[in-house]
Amino acid sequence: MSRELLSLVRCPRCRGDLILEGDPPQALACRSCGTVVAIRGGIPRLAGDSYAASFGRQWNRYDVLRPEEDEATFRVKTGIAATELAGRLVLDAGCGGGRYTRLVGAHGAHVVAVDLSTAVEKAAALCAGLPKVLIAQADLLDLPLAEGAFDLVYSIGVLHHTPDPRRAFAQIARRVKPGGRLAVWLYRRNTVPQEWINTGIRALTTRLPTRLLEPLCAGLGALGSIPLLNRTLSKVVNFSSHPDWTLRVCDNFDWYAPRYQSHHTLDELKHWFAAEGFADILELPPAKRGRLYDWAYDHDLIVGSGVNVVGRRPSLEARSPR
Numbered sequence: 497m498s499r500e501l502l503s504l505v506r507c508p509r510c511r512g513d514l515i516l517e518g519d520p521p522q523a524l525a526c527r528s529c530g531t532v533v534a535i536r537g538g539i540p541r542l543a544g545d546s547y548a549a550s551f552g553r554q555w556n557r558y559d560v561l562r563p564e565e566d567e568a569t570f571r572v573k574t575g576i577a578a579t580e581l582a583g584r585l586v587l588d589a590g591c592g593g594g595r596y597t598r599l600v601g602a603h604g605a606h607v608v609a610v611d612l613s614t615a616v617e618k619a620a621a622l623c624a625g626l627p628k629v630l631i632a633q634a635d636l637l638d639l640p641l642a643e644g645a646f647d648l649v650y651s652i653g654v655l656h657h658t659p660d661p662r663r664a665f666a667q668i669a670r671r672v673k674p675g676g677r678l679a680v681w682l683y684r685r686n687t688v689p690q691e692w693i694n695t696g697i698r699a700l701t702t703r704l705p706t707r708l709l710e711p712l713c714a715g716l717g718a719l720g721s722i723p724l725l726n727r728t729l730s731k732v733v734n735f736s737s738h739p740d741w742t743l744r745v746c747d748n749f750d751w752y753a754p755r756y757q758s759h760h761t762l763d764e765l766k767h768w769f770a771a772e773g774f775a776d777i778l779e780l781p782p783a784k785r786g787r788l789y790d791w792a793y794d795h796d797l798i799v800g801s802g803v804n805v806v807g808r809r810p811s812l813e814a815r816s817p818r
């Protein structure tokens with residue numbers, strides 16, 4: 497376990513410094529208030545899972561690592577290639593099963609990756625053998641990590657699954673160091689009828705037991721292999737059309753199981769960046785292009801598409817008075 501990365505972790509109760517206990521490490525103890533944080537499976541447990549159990553199940557059950565696709569997706573959704581991150585200090589905010597953590601860590605970045613759910617166990621397994629990666633179970637709404645420390649903070653498809661995305665945004669934004677970058681991808685708000693339909697369907701699916709929801713998601717996975725339905729029905733009822741069966745079923749579960757799922761506008765997300773003091777705020781375009789797709793995307797018609805923004809925290813020199 498990297499001591500350098502552990503030095504960025506703070507006491508979840510008082511934000512005091514933590515010291516390692518045991519050999520091999522079994523706990524972190526706060527020097528100030530005495531709080532003890534368990535380390536289980538090599539993972540500091542800074543928070544318990546309060547509402548994200550479906551994610552723990554999803555990421556531990558489905559093997560979604562697809563290195564080439566992950567590399568391309570990471571580049572599109574952060575605006576930076578993983579190969580450019582060697583030696584940089586990176587925070588993966590909501591790492592899930594760790595597909596992007598592993599990618600960035602394998603390219604030589606020093607990575608802290610946090611998630612609220614037991615998905616951290618899958619992430620830790622994927623990143624075993626990467627000594628510069630620290631996986632922690634922690635809550636983005638109350639993040640016990642050093643402020644102003646990271647060269648890059650990215651959060652892909654996470655904040656909209658919290659009960660307070662704006663607060664979670666502020667928490668991760670404050671971990672970016674002066675001159676560092678923040679990249680955030682959130683679900684896009686669709687047209688009013690699409691939002692109504694989705695809210696209605698999810699009101700049912702989020703109440704279904706997993707033993708019923710999983711076969712339903714597999715059924716939708718079958719629909720996703722039919723091109724005509726992908727071009728028509730999927731504009732009303734969301735289901736994945738990914739060419740890979742496992743990813744389709746996992747994507748469907750990811751959409752219909754989580755308790756919280758909010759949708760956002762581009763202006764809203766850009767405003768959050770500005771309010772947290774970021775500069776060079778830019779929209780990142782989606783990977784998929786084409787005249788029809790671009791038109792539908794710009795009119796908020798693509799269910800499951802995103803709003804994706806990057807920004808830079810101004811360096812200290814830029815902010816100091818002349």
Ligand SMILES: C[S@@+](CC[C@H](N)C(=O)[O-])C[C@H]1O[C@@H](n2cnc3c(N)ncnc32)[C@H](O)[C@@H]1O
Binds near residue numbers: 552595613634750
């Ligand atoms: C759709 S997954 C995305 C995972 C990963 N970024 C990826 O793209 O593979 C959303 C993740 O957000 C995590 N999450 C939700 N609320 C959280 C919170 N308050 N703190 C930390 N993680 C949270 C969930 O546990 C889940 O793993």
